[in-house]
Each structure stands twice: as C-alpha cells, then as structure tokens.
Amino acid sequence: MMKFTLLSYIVINLLIVTQSYKPVFLIHGIMTGSVCMDLIKARIEEKHPGTMVFNTDRFGGWSSLENMWYQAQQIGSDLINITQLYPEGIHLLGYSQGALLSRTILQAFPEHNVKNFISLSGPQAGQYGTDFLHLIFPDLALKSAFELFYSRVGQHTSVGNYWNDPYHQTLYKEYSQYLPYVNNEIKSNRSEEFKKGITKLNKMILIGGPDDNVITPWESSQFGYYGENNTVVNLIDRDIYKNDLIGLKTLDDAGRLKIITVPGVDHFMWHLNISIVDNFILPYLD
Secondary structure (H helix, E strand, C coil), X not given: CHXXXXXXXXXXXXXXXXXXXCCEEEECCCCCCHHHHHHHHHHHHHHCCCCXXXXXXXXXXXXXXXXXXXXXXXXXXXXXXXXXCCCCCEEEEEECHHHHHHHHHHXXXXXXXXXXXXXXXXXCCCECCHXXXXXXCXXXXXXXXHHHHCCCCHHHCHHHHHECCCCXXXXXXXXXXXXXXXXXXXXXXXXXXXXXXXXXXXXXXEEECCCCCCCCCHHXXXXXXXXXXXXXXXXXXXXXXXXXXXXXXXXHHCCCEEEEECCCCCHHHHHHCHHHHHHHHHHHCC
C-alpha cells in the first residue's frame, strides 16, 4: 500500500510538471527552414519534457522572400488554430526575420493567447547593412538599394518590407507598405489592434548582441536604430518607445519587457548555441 501511494505521488507530480510547460511555436529565419530550429526544439523537449513544440515549415528557402504581410497571414492562421487547442496559452519564438514575422503575427492577430514572445536577433526596427543585403542580393549596392526596395516590385519582397534606409526616410514612409505601419510610425485603421497584440503579452524578450555581424545596426534586435549622423539611438530614446506607439513602454513600465544583450555571438549561431537556449530561452518557457 505504501509503495502504491509513493508511486502515485511521483506519477502525479510528474504529470503536474509535464503539464506546466506551455506549447511553443517556432518560426525560422530568412533563406532557411524549420530544420534550422531543430536544435532549439530538441533542447526544449529535452529540458522541458512533455512540451509540445510546433516548428513551422512554411516559407522555407527562397519562399522566405515572400511579402511579410502574406507570410504573417499564413503562419498566423496556423498559430491561431493551435492556440484554440491550448486555451491556457502558448509561447512564441522567432529567429532573425522570423522574429520580426512573429511580432507581426501578434499584432495582426490581437486575439492570440501567446504569453511570452522571444525575439532572437530579429530586425525589429528594420535593417540597413551590407552584410545582410549581400546574403540575398550580392550585386546590390547598399546606398542604392532603396531604389529597388522602395518600389512596387521591391515591396513584394520581405527584405524590401523592412528595409529602413536612414538616408531616405521620406521615401521609406512613402513607399514602405509594412514596417512603418507595423511599428505604428504611420497610423492606420489597425493601429490600436497592433498595439493591443503587444500589450497583452506576459513578457517580451528581446535578445541580440554587438557581434551579430548581420542585423544592422545590431541594436535593431532591441528596437534601437540609426538617428541623425548615422549614430544609433537606443530604444528608450526613440519615438516608438517614448510615445508608446506599439506598447513597448507599457510592457517596460510593468516589468514585462526583457532586453538581453549577449556579446560574442555571430548571427548564424544564435539558434545553434545551447548556452543561449539554456540561459536565455528556457527560463521564459514556463
């Protein structure tokens, strides 16, 4: 009788621990696919046994260059279908372009029940840099890239959607159909929804570092960006925070915004670094 009681106690506690982990939805980066998130998926499953991990295989390879709104709509529909199966909530993690795409999904589907959102080296404030540009467009010059991206053709590409040229801000706001809207730099009839989708989070975790070498400036991973004279303005000094355009200040004031800076990590290693997963991702996947 004693053995049965003790065994029952252990089983019940194991079930409680297992059920305490919310499902996790993963979104890969540009020009990759779900396979690039396999290490994160495996580590979550190893350290948090019983966790359901959904690793989307949509928009892999060249299809990751599809328009960001279209990708957000398609993957967002998948995410919402999953959340309906888990009314207690899920967690969302995106890497690189997938981090920006993840954040867009939260805003485009404000009815979501995502609890914690982890942005792993994503261009949240935009992108403007040669190293990143030449990964996809090797023959395109940095200073003239705006001529392509701020055009009807360029706005059909994901990169064009979040290309934020600090020297051509007028054209950026005139032609970009994505980033200035999702960041509420330009008001739309969905601005309040875009903000609501962020402020309902339990936590937003922004992970990036100075040795990224792809996200440019690297502070974009934490909503910092170029200001005047090509100097970088950190998040708290930018209008998106000061005017609480999408709810970042609201989260911060409530202690729900976590900014994590990790030196010595190259962009192509964030999702392959077990110590990153163990120290900065797993603690937020309760």
